[in-house]
Structures are given as C-alpha cells and as structure tokens.
Amino acid sequence: MHPPSPRAERPIHPLVVRITHWVNALAMLIMITSGWRIYNASPIFGDWAFPKAITLGGWLGGALQWHFAGMWLLVANGLVYLTYGLASGHLRRRLTPLRPREIAHDFVAALKFRLPHDPGVYNAVQRLLYVAVLLIGIVIVLSGLAIWKPVQFAPLTALLGGYDTARIVHFLAMTGIAGFVAVHLALVLLVPKTLPTMIIGREPHLGRNHVVKP
Amino acid sequence: MKPFDRLLRRPRPDITIPETHLIRADRRLFLRGGLVAAGSLALGGCDLSDNPQVESILGGISRLNDRVQGALFGSTRLAPTFDVADITPDFPFNAYYPASKIRVIDGSTWKLELAGLVSDKAPWTLDRLRTLPQEAQITRHVCVEGWSAIGQWSGVPFRTFLERIGADTTARYVRFACGDDYWTSIDMPSALHPQTILALDYAGAPLPPKYGFPVKLRIPTKLGFKNPKHIMAITVTNDYPGGYWEDQGYNWFSGL
Numbered sequence: 001m002h003p004p005s006p007r008a009e010r011p012i013h014p015l016v017v018r019i020t021h022w023v024n025a026l027a028m029l030i031m032i033t034s035g036w037r038i039y040n041a042s043p044i045f046g047d048w049a050f051p052k053a054i055t056l057g058g059w060l061g062g063a064l065q066w067h068f069a070g071m072w073l074l075v076a077n078g079l080v081y082l083t084y085g086l087a088s089g090h091l092r093r094r095l096t097p098l099r100p101r102e103i104a105h106d107f108v109a110a111l112k113f114r115l116p117h118d119p120g121v122y123n124a125v126q127r128l129l130y131v132a133v134l135l136i137g138i139v140i141v142l143s144g145l146a147i148w149k150p151v152q153f154a155p156l157t158a159l160l161g162g163y164d165t166a167r168i169v170h171f172l173a174m175t176g177i178a179g180f181v182a183v184h185l186a187l188v189l190l191v192p193k194t195l196p197t198m199i200i201g202r203e204p205h206l207g208r209n210h211v212v213k214p
Numbered sequence: 215m216k217p218f219d220r221l222l223r224r225p226r227p228d229i230t231i232p233e234t235h236l237i238r239a240d241r242r243l244f245l246r247g248g249l250v251a252a253g254s255l256a257l258g259g260c261d262l263s264d265n266p267q268v269e270s271i272l273g274g275i276s277r278l279n280d281r282v283q284g285a286l287f288g289s290t291r292l293a294p295t296f297d298v299a300d301i302t303p304d305f306p307f308n309a310y311y312p313a314s315k316i317r318v319i320d321g322s323t324w325k326l327e328l329a330g331l332v333s334d335k336a337p338w339t340l341d342r343l344r345t346l347p348q349e350a351q352i353t354r355h356v357c358v359e360g361w362s363a364i365g366q367w368s369g370v371p372f373r374t375f376l377e378r379i380g381a382d383t384t385a386r387y388v389r390f391a392c393g394d395d396y397w398t399s400i401d402m403p404s405a406l407h408p409q410t411i412l413a414l415d416y417a418g419a420p421l422p423p424k425y426g427f428p429v430k431l432r433i434p435t436k437l438g439f440k441n442p443k444h445i446m447a448i449t450v451t452n453d454y455p456g457g458y459w460e461d462q463g464y465n466w467f468s469g470l
C-alpha cells in the first residue's frame with residue numbers, strides 16, 4: 001500500500017482523447033498525402049498538381065491502396081472518439097458553448113497575444129476551430145463515400161450535387177482540414193506547454209517529482 | 215449549371231493518357247526501391263509502399279475491400295441514368311496505350327471465343343450477337359483517375375448472353391481477353407446485374423475502334439478499367455483471373 005501519487009490526478013486530456021488524437025493525426029497524414037497523389041492523376045483545377053515529393057503511394061494504384069486502407073483507420077478511430085466524446089460529455093464540456101461574442105472577444109485577444117491558456121480549458125476560438133474541423137471531418141468522410149460508391153450510395157452522391165461536385169466538396173474539405181492543421185500547429189508552437197498534455201495527459205513536473213531510475 | 219461545374223476541367227484524352235504511361239514508369243521506378251527509400255522516411259516522395267511488408271499489408275486490405283464491396287453491392291440497385299442532353303461531348307478515349315496505338319479489328323472475321331464453365335462454346339459472330347435482344351443505357355463512366363463522363367451504349371444484356379451460352383452462373387468469375395492485349399475479370403453477381411451489357415454500339419452507331427469495336431463490356435457499376443474493349447474471348451471460371459491493372463495493384467472489385 002502506498003499513498004496515491006500526484007500522478008494519479010485526473011489527466012488534463014482523457015486517455016481516449018489522447019490516443020484517438022494521435023491515431024487521427026497519423027490517419028489524416030496518410031489520407032491527405034495519398035489523396036494528393038490521387039488528385040494528381042486527374043487534376044480538378046486546371047493542370048495544377050501537388051509536388052510528387054509530398055505525396056504518398058508512388059503511383060496512382062499505390063496511393064489508392066493507402067487511401068482505402070487509411071480510411072478504415074480514420075473512420076474507426078473517429079467513431080471511437082465521437083462515441084466517447086458524446087457518451088462521456090467530453091465534447092459538450094470541452095467544445096461548447098460556442099457564443100459569437102465570446103469567440104469575437106477571444107479572437108481579438110489572441111491577435112494581441114493576450115489570451116491566457118489554462119490547461120484543459122479551450123478558449124472560444126479554439127472551441128470553434130475544433131468543432132469546425134470535426135464537422136469538416138464528417139463532410140470529408142461522407143463526400144468520400146459519395147465518390148467511392150456513386151451507385152450503391154447514389155442518394156448520398158445526389159445530395160452532394162452529383163459525382164463531379166462531390167469530388168470538389170471532398171477536395172475543399174481536405175483544404176479545410178489542411179488549413180486547420182496549419183493554424184493548429186502554429187498555435188502549438190506558440191503555446192508549446194500544451195503538447196505534453198496531449199501526450200502524457202499532464203504538464204511535465206519539471207524539477208519536482210522527477211524519478212531517477214537506477 | 216451546377217455551382218461547381220465551371221470549375222471542372224473536362225477530362226482531356228491528351229492529359230489522361232500520359233498518366234497511364236507514367237504509371238508504368240513510376241511503378242518500375244518505385245520497385246527499384248532502396249535508393250528512394252533511403253531518402254526521407256514518412257513522406258518526401260519516399261514510397262513506403264516499396265517495403266514488401268507494407269505492400270503485403272496494403273494488398274491484404276485491398277482484398278478485404280473486395281469482400282466489403284461484394285457485400286455492399288446491390289444486385290438490383292441501378293446506376294443513375296441520364297438524358298441525351300447530359301452526354302459528354304467528345305467522350306474521352308482512355309487506355310494503357312496512346313490513341314495512336316488503337317487496335318482496328320476486322321468485324322467480318324472477328325469471332326467471340328468462349329471458354330470455361332460454359333455448355334455451348336461455339337464462337338459468336340457479330341451478326342449473331344445482333345440477333346439477341348438489345349438494350350440501351352445512358353450512364354456515367356467513372357475512371358479510377360477521378361474524371362467521369364456520360365455516354366450512351368447499347369447491346370446485349372450480359373445476363374441474357376450468359377444464359378444463352380449455358381454459363382454456370384454460380385461460378386465466381388468472368389474473365390475477358392481483349393484484342394489490345396488487355397484483360398480483366400469481374401465477379402458473377404456484377405456480371406448478372408441488369409445494366410451490365412455487351413455493348414455493340416456507342417451513341418446509336420457501331421462502336422468506333424477507339425471505344426472498343428467490335429464489342430465492349432459496359433458495366434456502369436464498376437470503374438472504367440473494368441469495362442474491357444475489343445473483347446476476343448470470355449471465360450467463366452472459379453479460379454481468380456486477375457487483370458492487367460489488378461495485377462499491378464488496382465483494387466480488383468472496383469465497384470461504384
């Protein structure tokens with residue numbers, strides 16, 4: 001028997017959220033870079049293509065294999081996160097409310113670098129960005145299904161404006177996620193102490209409490 | 215006009231054909247492997263797919279996806295059909311070779327050979343195929359590359375043909391061998407789908423060579439490369455036949 005260590009305290013980010021977050025980051029990386037290679041096989045926007053060096057798969061067939069393998073990881077992981085988030089109240093607690101006035105206030109404060117960051121508490125701009133990227137995540141999966149199975153899921157494809165339009169929706173959703181990641185990474189760089197909380201669930205106890213192993 | 219239509223570049227044959235060539239060159243390059251892999255790890259144009267273990271995992275998932283798609287396939291669910299006004303002008307030619315290599319097959323000597331689990335293996339002439347009931351469809355052709363185009367095909371419902379030749383419709387696969395050295399294969403449920411036809415005509419006239427004269431399989435429930443042109447022989451079999459692209463890594467079922 002030993003007294004509860006300070007480490008047993010409630011993590012800033014629940015374990016399920018931490019695991020699904022990093023699995024999602026990997027799945028997104030696979031989906032986006034292989035998706036770029038697939039896009040290059042028949043560009044939508046003029047002759048503009050992604051530089052081959054930042055794509056995954058080597059050739060169209062390889063990229064498609066990555067894409068249709070990565071989709072299972074992305075969707076399964078997303079379902080675990082959403083199920084947990086809805087059932088546990090995590091999504092409601094951390095990602096709401098979304099009030100325009102608070103968002104505007106926090107946005108201005110953020111531009112002035114006067115937005116304090118409390119571990120485990122998302123400011124209104126952060127909440128908006130997270131909710132937005134989760135919704136775009138749903139759109140990217142649905143539009144992906146619409147262009148993968150335009151016959152079996154014909155009503156879904158029609159809902160998204162038909163095959164060609166759904167293809168553009170899918171592309172724009174990718175742009176939205178890539179834009180989110182750029183802002184997201186910039187903010188992590190600005191507030192680097194958030195990174196360990198998303199990995200080990202707490203801020204590193206530098207100086208105190210560190211265990212020296214023999 | 216749909217909101218995003220103007221943003222869409224029409225598929226142009228001169229853009230899509232080099233791609234199929236590049237693919238082969240790419241493929242050879244990335245099979246050469248090692249050197250490239252030595253580059254960067256996660257991205258940087260490095261082909262993780264080059265690693266034999268990664269390749270076998272991805273291949274396994276692709277076969278799992280074959281089964282998922284087989285389960286998802288509705289044997290009576292129809293591909294959307296369109297009006298004459300929706301037909302894509304100048305429907306693109308696409309193959310694993312450029313337009314200058316299009317095969318011109320002599321319809322007067324051509325015969326469709328039959329093999330495998332078929333009770334009547336007598337070859338068919340073009341005239342005899344024309345005596346069977348014909349059906350027309352205006353459907354969307356979706357290419358694995360991502361572009362799509364709407365066209366009008368007519369010909370013999372493939373189910374009618376399979377029944378006429380006494381094919382074992384409980385067999386698993388139908389293989390097509392083509393006059394342009396292409397080959398592919400499809401699952402029996404897709405072969406029996408009401409919109410799967412042995413197309414003899416494009417837009418009301420006999421198929422021109424670029425669209426697969428004398429006979430092409432039109433199967434709107436599958437990607438374009440599962441619609442073989444210049445069909446010379448059909449085999450009904452239980453042994454997985456693969457295909458030209460499938461053997462290189464395109465998903466075999468490739469249903470829509």
Ligand code: HEM
Pocket residue numbers: 013017021024025028094120121122130133134177180181184185188194195196197198
């Ligand atoms: C290597 C890339 C990434 C890094 C370094 C990273 C880092 C982080 C960090 C540090 C947090 C916690 C922020 C805080 O405590 O204030 C976080 C949360 C979050 N990130 Fe990322 N992230 C990455 C990729 C992604 C991607 C690709 C997505 C989605 C497309 C994403 C979506 C989210 C979401 C939705 C949250 C909130 C999770 C929750 O609390 O439920 N991240 N990320």
